[in-house]
Amino acid sequence: MKQKRLMLLGGLRYLLPVIEEAHKLGVHVITADYLPDNIAHKYSDEYCNVSIIDKEAVLKAAQELQIDGILSHAVDPGVISAAYVAEEMGLPFQCSYEAACILQDKSRFREFLTENGFNCPHARGYSNVEDALKDIDFFTWPVIVKPVDSAGSKGVTKVESPQDLSKAIETALSSSISQKIIIEDFLEKDGFSVGSESFVINGQLVYNGFYDQYFDNESINPYTPSAEVWPSIMQVKYQKEVKSELQRLFSLLHITTGLFNVECRVCKNGKVYLMEVSPRAGGNRLAEMLNYAADVNLNAAETRKAVGLPVGDIHEPNYKGHFAILVLHSEKKGIFDGISINSDFRKNHIIEEEIRVSQGDNVDFFTGANAAIGTLFLKFDTRKELAEALANQKEWLEIRVNR
Template sequence: MVKNKGDMCLQGKKLLILGGTSFQIPGILYAKMAGYYVITCDHTPENPGHQYADEYINLRTTDLKGVLNVSRKLAIDGVLAFASDSAAPTAAYVAEKMGLPGNPYKSVKILSEKDLYRNFLLMNQFKTPKYGGYNTLEDFSNYSTEFTYPVLVKPVGSSGSKGISMVNDLWEMGNAIDYAMNFSRSKRFIVEEYIEKKYPQLDGDIFVYNGKIAAYYPGDQKNDIEVNQFAPSSINYPSLLPEKLHEKIKLELQRLIHLLKIKLGGFKTEVIIDGNDQVYLMEIGAYNGGNWISEIIKCARNVDMVKMSVDASMGAEPEIQSQKEMDKYYTIYVIHSSKDGKFRSVKLHDSIKDYVLEIKMMVEEGEDVFRFCGSNCALGIGLLEFPNPDTRDQIMNKIGELIAVELE
């Protein structure tokens, strides 16, 4: 079903944005401002982003052939999966089939499916945890003696730390597999060894143009250990990792980009450094990160990842801005609940108000909320600014009290 809001912009170039959640809104708004005719597509008409588009397609973003057929009928000029992991392969598929700006579908598929990605890393001599990909508990049982516990069980084809469990022995494996399969689009899971981190896990975006890293903006990930040790509850910018390790990370990222023949776009990155200062490229996604990471990068560095991503997807050369020196410290805080219930409100303590740039809520009063098991359970995002790391640490150590979620 296609809903058309009018023909005022029909003479402009057409951009298909896959997804219409609140995370896609920055891309939609910039594309409109740039004069593009914006078409949004997903299977959730009530998503808030669609109201800003010129046209809406009610179709699953994972339907490769369906989205391609519609794209051909609409004669689109560009396609973008902004802040959407599940839509990234579709965007690559459509771009490849239609000769539009994008990246090789095969490469994006590798990045999007954890077992394929781990195999790619292994075959190309990147550091990677020992792993195996499986379909059932019985499949894994045949190889269980090859692993030393604890291990991590993860769904294939899922992001946002959804469906991840740490398992300490074989008896816990069944429940962990069931949990992972609830979030696995391909109905496969991987088991991998647990890597002890020397530093906080890096979480941020890079931007690639003409096959080269043009922008690199990682932050230091933090977790609410009492609620979920895997889902990031905040990301601090800039990363305080030693610069020599950032240079090492960039070299490995560039090598991956070269091997996969990546051409352009924003990429979400998650990187671990182990006790021997070895780099593990844990997750690389062919999409800009969610949680308004692009907005905090713009605040911190005056670099517009949204603009660059939209322009590149439309074949326009992106303006790679000179980054400003950071004289303040920034944090993305994922507002979340430690239990299930119905949302009432979020209350800001007076002591934090001076540090809040913006609070973006994604739920309304009376809506069901769930214990924070992954990014899908986020209630909102707080964009915070601090004068120095000490103040930031003092505030963030008690952030759950200062940005307090109240349930009915």
Template sequence: MKKILFLGAAQAQLPPIHYALDQGYYVITCDYLPDNPGHFFADESHEVSTTDKEAVLELARRLEVDAVVAYASDPAAPTAAYVAEVLGLPGNPYDSVELLARKDKFREFLVEHGFNAPRSCSFYSIDDARAWLATLQLPVFVKPVDSSGNKGITCLENPADLDDAFLYALQFSREQKVVIEERIDQVGFQIDSDVFMFNGELRFWLWADAHFDPLCSPPFPIANSYPTTLDPRIGEKAAAELERILATLGFRSGAFNVEFLVDAQGEIWFLEIGPRNGGDFIPDTILQATGVDLVKATVDSALGLDCSWVKRVEPRGFWSNYVVHSLEAGILESISISETLRERLVCKAITVHDGDEVDCARGSHNTLGVLVIRFKSLEEMHSMLANMHDHITIRVTSQQKVAVNG
């Protein structure tokens, strides 16, 4: 029986865990949080941090695993690559995975190889950051170099706010390093979706329009909608440039979550190429829209199985995920969904309960749940996603009121 070590046992990691169990594989989960749900489905679980490369290596060696999977987790992706490389298991080059997981190294790579990249520089010291900020035109983005899911990001419009933005970014950086970069003026939607490579060839790519909630600060990513409104010629160009990036870095197989912008000249600016599947049910939405199962492909690829069956398919119908989130912090009273939206729901996973403490949305750590939705038309999809607060009502009692009344 094949043994698979999954790095992460959170809600987001459940799809590949369930797939592996359905296939009859022996599932081992590794996560320092003992109450994460994946542990309860696994054949065997271990409370080991997914970012502790040597501890995970020792575990994988002792258990004689056949594959290591880091699904929808940037912090765990380098660990999975490291363990696979040391043990001779299927995987991608550790140095290349680590490069993609670090914003500072990725920006340097883009510049070195002639790809578009925003002006950016990374800092351990806030004094050095302040000096460099004076050379830029605001607004700029302040980000942790090694985090994803919008965590730790500030769109800085006033230099006086740098200290707060820098310290906020540090809260989400294991490296304790912060990158400051210029904002690119985009045309149309930002693009965010998953792709899949097998044997060095980009076998599958499907671009999605990324939607943000402007009521959050910074704007919070709430949805990826299919089909995209991106010009197909630019979509083809982006796929070709992406394949060249991945080939240059020596990638062979696996899923990647890709974010990019397009400027007024039709130039492509890659923001992130995560060496793992996207979170927030992106692979699940793609499966509904196309029938292409990137969860299966990810697990099969980690086992070294043939994934030549993965092929590009255009979406059928109008699909989106949606990240349920709150605009205020406090104690959750209820989440209600309109009848119109309920009629269009294909999947719903709410991860909080009435009475739980919730925060206002700033990053993926503030997600309250995820939906998969099928709309009747492109126009309806864009209209509803732009006005989703009319369809999802989240009632929160402020903690301050609770304290006073209690």
């Protein structure tokens, strides 16, 4: 029997659990990007040097390598290429190439939501400052300015008044692969912004790992999550509405089988909004944490799907406590000198510790998820204990950065 071959776009450590699951299945793993020193390439069976945003180049490499599956797992820039290759080669993927293009472009996604009667803020896409400034009266201020095609809150700015709009547009354009941005009304949330790792089987939404997002208001980019917490305390009625709207979206887009990263919120007007729905795993190791927190292995299911194997038993998560991913980051730019954690806290609450930088490395302000120093996986018996630990991090955690 021919050994199955799986191509993974990207090379970050987010791919390591998928490589592990693939190897358990006896699958040959090929990692692909243009950075041969990335960590995932040390664990894969083969490396392919190709730009993951060049869909035609990825397709050519995939055909030459005779792959049986492709994923852009937690790697947002490669999703479009993965969908394109899957469609051209007849391989499993969450959705069609056209659906992926809609979901991955914030401007097109907002248009689709509006056309199909979903709750959606006023929003328009632009490719230059001049056109955007002509539409100042279209929006209800303040507004949010974003690249249409970046993840991790890179290039995102809240703008309170029109005179500050030009600078925000330039910031967003500089973070956009396609040189396109979206401006939309700022939606005042009621409670937490909420995300979910959601799994679909044959078009039916069967799993939703809802989590609450925490933000560091003192960081240079207060829109990048600094922690994710499970289970979410979003009211059940709103969770049901999110699931219903997601199912409607998936039906309209003819979604098949696979993992989606979802961001949503309940706003002060009492309405539920789908903010982002991407056909990939979320960053910050969300699927990994859910393997600790609940009783479904999402990474295993997504890996099996990618190579055409049955995904196994997927059901709504049964949580084993209260969990958080804390994104370690610096409030200043400087030289990393290490971290210290209270020994009792480490013993009682830390499941896993991951540090991505070494002593003496340069670290930057927390401008986006790509500027994280690392992550801590935390577990508590109660939500109250967890919330207190996040609110009082300086009592048990020290991150040393020298100027």
